[in-house]
Amino acid sequence: MDSMVMGNNHLVSKQNEVAKPLSVAFILAPQFTLSAFSNFVDALRLAADDGDFSRQIRCKWKVLSHDSRPIASSCGLEVIPTAGLEDPKSFDYIVVVGGLLHSGKKISNQLLSYLKGAAELDVPLVGICTGSFILARAGLMQGHNCCVSWFHHQHFEAEFPKLPVSSDELFIIDGKRMTCAGGAGVTHLAAHLIEKHCGKFEAARALRIMLEEMPLPAATPQPQPVLTEKVSNLVVRKAMLLIERNLSNPLSIEDVSRKVNVSLRQLERLFHVELGMTPASFSLKLRLNHARHFLLNTKHQISYIAFECGFIGSSHFTRSFKAEFGITPTEMRNRGTVKIMHHSGG
Known part of the structure; x- marks a missing residue:
């Protein structure tokens, strides 16, 4: 035998x-x-x-x-x-x-x-x-x-x-x-x-x-932004990628929902389940965290950073930034303080 x-x-x-x-x-x-x-x-x-x-x-x-x-x-x-x-x-x-x-x-x-x-x-x-x-x-x-x-x-x-x-x-x-x-x-x-x-x-x-997972199909979404926890829902992951690659010229949430083929109401429900926040809140938090990165790692002017991160003006940017991080963009740059983005549970 x-x-x-x-x-x-x-x-x-x-x-x-x-x-x-x-x-x-x-x-x-x-x-x-x-x-x-x-x-x-x-x-x-x-x-x-x-x-x-x-x-x-x-x-x-x-x-x-x-x-x-x-x-x-x-x-x-x-x-x-x-x-x-x-x-x-x-x-x-x-x-x-x-x-x-x-x-x-x-x-x-x-x-x-x-x-x-x-x-x-x-x-x-x-x-x-x-x-x-x-x-x-x-x-x-x-x-x-x-x-x-x-x-x-x-x-x-x-x-x-x-x-x-x-x-x-x-x-x-x-x-x-x-x-x-x-x-x-x-x-x-x-x-x-x-x-x-x-x-x-x-x-x-x-x-x-190679310590990789079993073969993934071609249509597997690319990884979502690193500032959030692991998201399993494919619609939410695709929406997150759309939002991230349009930071300087933000899409309306209606456009995002249309591009991922779900209704606005359904997209908001899915975001709440996965992230505990609305798509609009996620977009704002993501842009603010990118702005924080620019402040701490580049010498760009604050007005330039505001524009690159999709804010309509420096005053709007400053108000939003202070509401998220507790200090103004100028104060964060001077202190070199980093606050990691958090979100509530679903």
Whole structure:
């Protein structure tokens, strides 16, 4: 019996070895985000082999470049390319890892031409972190929905006003284009591809080793603002994200309810259950806490901070700030006093 089990395991292992592996190429932008790259490639590594040998059996990966020079990440650590610009058709996916949005350094013309050639060959392109900006700048997101981090949502809308963009989900798969906000979403996008090509077990095992939850679907909302307790209701979480990414030009609560497809009354009821406050109160508290952060960590004028946080004037800002924190903005800046936002139970 034992010999039969061993034989069967050996057969399964051999089948895994000869099956066509998942093949992924990485294009790293100048000052790319190291965590986005490492999360994706480590998920592949953990799914690729049994045990802890890291052999490229079920999954294979390469870092491509037109030259062999090291590529510096945003934190200063460098990655050395492992291959030249190989035939795009030899890869199942080409993943573009973005990084600092306003560093001034752009991806090379050779790499842009390579990506455009890959798109013409119908090779799926993946943009992670700000890789979505790189694909959009290359004209490769036309006709496709795009996922970005809530932090970069307004930047994307300003640069590409005609492209549909969302920061509600962890990632979006739209035909031959896949985009991901970054962070933990990268790991779950990688797990989705691993599950598709290698199986559910390999995807779940990779996540388990990385101390992540079981695979999350693409539509899972991005994390809510950090100034509140954990919120489980998806409608409230989406509303919170909408409010946070429109701090300088606050949406009316009617607009928020319309965008999350519930009535104003229902939204207010859900906020009360989850947070113990109305959506309008949450919006005000969130803007005031962002203003407090600016006061304590920047040298911006108070009038500028008031404007950036969506207040109609300095006097309105000062009254609201003192009502929340007990001191004026000027007094807080002078004292360096921090009061954490609290809310009552539901």
